[in-house]
Amino acid sequence: MAAAVQVTGPAEIQVGTGAAGALEKFGYTRNGAEIVSEGYWINVPGDENGGDEGPPIDVQFIGETARIRVELTKWDTTAAAEVESRFVGGTGGVPGAAGTLMFSGSKAMRLLVKPTTGARNFPRAFPRFAIEVNKGTRFSTLVVEFEAHKDATGVLWNTSIVGAAA
Numbered sequence: 001m002a003a004a005v006q007v008t009g010p011a012e013i014q015v016g017t018g019a020a021g022a023l024e025k026f027g028y029t030r031n032g033a034e035i036v037s038e039g040y041w042i043n044v045p046g047d048e049n050g051g052d053e054g055p056p057i058d059v060q061f062i063g064e065t066a067r068i069r070v071e072l073t074k075w076d077t078t079a080a081a082e083v084e085s086r087f088v089g090g091t092g093g094v095p096g097a098a099g100t101l102m103f104s105g106s107k108a109m110r111l112l113v114k115p116t117t118g119a120r121n122f123p124r125a126f127p128r129f130a131i132e133v134n135k136g137t138r139f140s141t142l143v144v145e146f147e148a149h150k151d152a153t154g155v156l157w158n159t160s161i162v163g164a165a166a
Helices: 078-082
Strands: 012-016 024-029 034-044 058-075 109-112 120-126 132-134 144-147
Touching: 012 078, 024 078, 058 078, 058 109, 058 120
Parallel strands: none
Antiparallel strands: 012 024, 012 109, 024 058, 034 058, 058 144, 109 120, 120 144, 132 144
8 A cells, every 4th residue: 555644534532431331422632632652671681782781682572551642622521520530430529549450440441532534442541641621711621641551351452433422
């Protein structure tokens, strides 16, 4: 296939924030969702290259996560309150309990970036970083950065839109 300009269409964001995990419409991005995949690595030192102080003799891959940054200019306030809680089944403005386990406690949510084509579905994500919102005379913007991890079946992301809200 030849190289071509890629335009996937307006990015609708959906989240599974309820206890049942059903997807609901969160909103639409300002300029698309920014998706950054990050690999984790271990350098393997060896005497062939000077030991710990030299370059590695090999590099070991140990996993990957993704960060998904969405800047919304149109969103559902109910879904936003649930996302702002940071936990599945949470309530905005009510911090979760210290020590809550996101994976084994089933507190991570599903995040679906659903443009017209080329969806990205993250089965296990949560808003780990700062959540920003402006309030005033100008239109409001809500910025949320999610962190995604592989789920219990080993999937970091896929293209499934099964269960997406209509």
